Amino acid sequence: MEDARDLKACPVDFDHESEAHVAAWPGEFREMRGTCPVAWTEKHGGFWVATRYKDIVAMAQDDATFSSFKTFDPHSGDVSGGITIPATPIPRGLPVEADRPDWDIFRKYLNRRFAPKAAEARRAGVRRYADSLLNRVIETGEMDLVNDFTGPVPAMTTMELMGLPLDEWRQFADPLHEMVFTPKESPDFPHVIAGVQWIFQRCVETFRERRSQPPRDDLLSYFAHEQIDGRPLTEDEMLSFCNNIITGGVDTTTALTTHALVYLDENAADRRRLMDDPTLLPIAREEFVRYFTPIHGLARNVSRDVEMGGAKMEKGDRVYLAWAAANRDPEVFDAPEDVDIARFPNRHIAFGAGMHRCIGSFMARVMFEEMMQVVFARIPDYRVDPARARRYTSVGTINGWIDMPTRFTPGPRIETGLVL
Numbered sequence: 001m002e003d004a005r006d007l008k009a010c011p012v013d014f015d016h017e018s019e020a021h022v023a024a025w026p027g028e029f030r031e032m033r034g035t036c037p038v039a040w041t042e043k044h045g046g047f048w049v050a051t052r053y054k055d056i057v058a059m060a061q062d063d064a065t066f067s068s069f070k071t072f073d074p075h076s077g078d079v080s081g082g083i084t085i086p087a088t089p090i091p092r093g094l095p096v097e098a099d100r101p102d103w104d105i106f107r108k109y110l111n112r113r114f115a116p117k118a119a120e121a122r123r124a125g126v127r128r129y130a131d132s133l134l135n136r137v138i139e140t141g142e143m144d145l146v147n148d149f150t151g152p153v154p155a156m157t158t159m160e161l162m163g164l165p166l167d168e169w170r171q172f173a174d175p176l177h178e179m180v181f182t183p184k185e186s187p188d189f190p191h192v193i194a195g196v197q198w199i200f201q202r203c204v205e206t207f208r209e210r211r212s213q214p215p216r217d218d219l220l221s222y223f224a225h226e227q228i229d230g231r232p233l234t235e236d237e238m239l240s241f242c243n244n245i246i247t248g249g250v251d252t253t254t255a256l257t258t259h260a261l262v263y264l265d266e267n268a269a270d271r272r273r274l275m276d277d278p279t280l281l282p283i284a285r286e287e288f289v290r291y292f293t294p295i296h297g298l299a300r301n302v303s304r305d306v307e308m309g310g311a312k313m314e315k316g317d318r319v320y321l322a323w324a325a326a327n328r329d330p331e332v333f334d335a336p337e338d339v340d341i342a343r344f345p346n347r348h349i350a351f352g353a354g355m356h357r358c359i360g361s362f363m364a365r366v367m368f369e370e371m372m373q374v375v376f377a378r379i380p381d382y383r384v385d386p387a388r389a390r391r392y393t394s395v396g397t398i399n400g401w402i403d404m405p406t407r408f409t410p411g412p413r414i415e416t417g418l419v420l
């Protein structure tokens, strides 16, 4: 009889979590796309890796076959499914780790809070956070780009969106960033996790407070007062929403903006072009999202035997959809390994594809644009120092930087009405 393992064609020695992958990923994906577009690796209990644009889009769109559903038992720690490989032993994120028909209810409930108009309405607030954060450092002529600027701006914007007190911005921004880059075996990890738990505890406390207060215009108040499918939202569902929104929206936007600023420092002609012509910023933004793909890849769980890209997948298998590989597929993009800040059209799938496509993409775009414009306006001669900066030691989920020393000509503080 044929061993099930014999069916796993195209074996590769691939580990998206490894340190080697951080530098090697463009070449690894190029080779796999050409030779084994749906390949099998034995790492992390075994999983498929999809690298071709068309296969990844097909899988993301076939949500009945490629499930995102996750189960987690907090008592035993048993975990299965979900969108990360290896599976993360924490309660599921919602709506991202739900399947239809539940997903329809969860997503519909959130949609109205994340429409383009709602994101646009936050633009002035984002600008104010960016300017106020720069005020803290602008007279010194130096900062850490990630920890002083591109990290806190999305963190503060998310706090405002949720309705959490802004004076706690540092306790909010740091653990969310540290959680992404601190290895699970590090002695610092328990401290980082305690910081993240503190954030979720603040969400619970604020949610309970909001239940006894009249409705106001923040997300925790919305969760406390707005019924879902004709009943109140449970505390677990509220936490699962917070988990998805907070972890999905903060460090991703940080990574995108940091990469873009580093790229522009290294490419003076593009920097000049973008500063001279601000109308190019939305087009360049999409190219940075494509090229750097802040969420490199996410998982699905195969719910029936199916053939995809020449691979025979079996019910129960897991598959990693490498958005970053799809975004450099030469079948779809000319010169995919080059940054072209005027690339148009740009059909990247860095915000996903199919029903789980990012609900926060409009918010992310607003945050990115405002951070870039504040840098261009107030510290136009900034210089980063990637040689002294630290890259994430794993980019399998988020492709970002731990820190980024940065210098600029000192400038004046400006009035924002907010002292941090």
Ligand code: HEM
Residues within 6 Å of the ligand: 060, 068, 083, 094, 095, 096, 097, 107, 244, 245, 246, 248, 249, 250, 252, 253, 256, 293, 294, 295, 298, 323, 349, 350, 351, 352, 353, 355, 356, 357, 358, 359, 360, 361, 363, 364
């Ligand atoms: C550059 C920044 C961002 C990137 C690259 C990004 C990327 C993604 C991707 C790839 C997905 C698809 C997940 C899947 O298919 O399994 C997704 C979903 C999601 N994102 Fe984002 N995201 C970003 C910013 C944000 C922001 C700012 C928020 C919230 C404020 C957010 C909230 C969500 C949520 C709630 C989902 C789940 C949607 C669903 O399952 O229906 N994201 N994001």
